[in-house]
Amino acid sequence: xxxxxxxxxxxxxxxxxxxxxxxxxxxxxxxxxxxxxxxxxxxxxxxxxxxxxxxxxxxxxxxxxxxxxxxxxxxxxxxxxxxxxxxxxxxxxxxxxxxxxxxxxxxxxxxxxxxxxx
Amino acid sequence: xxxxxxxxxxxxxxxxxxxxxxxxxxxxxxxxxxxxxxxxxxxxxxxxxxxxxxxxxxxxxxxxxxxxxxxxxxxxxxxxxxxxxxxxxxxxxxxxxxxxxxxxxxxxxxxx
Numbered sequence: 001x002x003x004x005x006x007x008x009x010x011x012x013x014x015x016x017x018x019x020x021x022x023x024x025x026x027x028x029x030x031x032x033x034x035x036x037x038x039x040x041x042x043x044x045x046x047x048x049x050x051x052x053x054x055x056x057x058x059x060x061x062x063x064x065x066x067x068x069x070x071x072x073x074x075x076x077x078x079x080x081x082x083x084x085x086x087x088x089x090x091x092x093x094x095x096x097x098x099x100x101x102x103x104x105x106x107x108x109x110x111x112x113x114x115x116x117x118x
Numbered sequence: 119x120x121x122x123x124x125x126x127x128x129x130x131x132x133x134x135x136x137x138x139x140x141x142x143x144x145x146x147x148x149x150x151x152x153x154x155x156x157x158x159x160x161x162x163x164x165x166x167x168x169x170x171x172x173x174x175x176x177x178x179x180x181x182x183x184x185x186x187x188x189x190x191x192x193x194x195x196x197x198x199x200x201x202x203x204x205x206x207x208x209x210x211x212x213x214x215x216x217x218x219x220x221x222x223x224x225x226x227x228x229x230x
Contacts, residue, residue, distance in 0.1 A: 043220040109160035
């Protein structure tokens with residue numbers, strides 16, 4: 001069964017460093033997303049990406065963050081100048097399409113990257 | 119941002135018991151999705167409910183979407199230890215179409 005994959009599974013970095021989290025969405029999916037989950041808290045939306053551009057972003061997704069689809073399979077989240085509070089699980093997700101009242105709204109999540117900022 | 123509240127937050131039951139967990143909002147959702155999440159892993163999609171009043175069954179799990187599409191429930195019959203996990207509901211934000219809003223989850227523990 002097709003699945004979203006993410007690398008690395010764990011990333012430890014020093015405060016102020018840049019990290020790139022990588023994702024391979026499900027191959028026939030058109031929409032890509034990043035979410036994060038701080039330990040013990042809710043899953044929070046960061047950004048959605050469609051047709052090579054950002055379609056929605058949350059208040060969390062400020063200038064520190066950027067996303068890119070560098071080739072036909074990968075989708076990346078770059079976090080510049082990491083802060084202690086960026087420590088979280090980061091989840092990539094993908095969906096086939098996005099329409100109202102449709103099961104195609106379903107988003108499928110990867111296993112996550114645990115980011116620890118020291 | 120639309121909010122989803124889940125209850126209870128924690129539930130510990132014995133194997134074989136039945137249980138219901140709830141997902142409520144004051145806002146209307148076009149659909150709601152239920153996920154299950156294991157510690158240190160990503161949410162795994164269980165089901166999507168789309169139509170008000172809809173009932174979907176997945177083996178011993180029964181999902182219902184409220185008539186007004188503001189709430190949903192998950193009922194598990196004869197719970198097993200393998201059902202242990204964090205159950206999350208999520209729905210698309212009407213103001214930001216492809217963003218999912220998540221509830222805080224119900225952490226279920228089924229003791230053998």
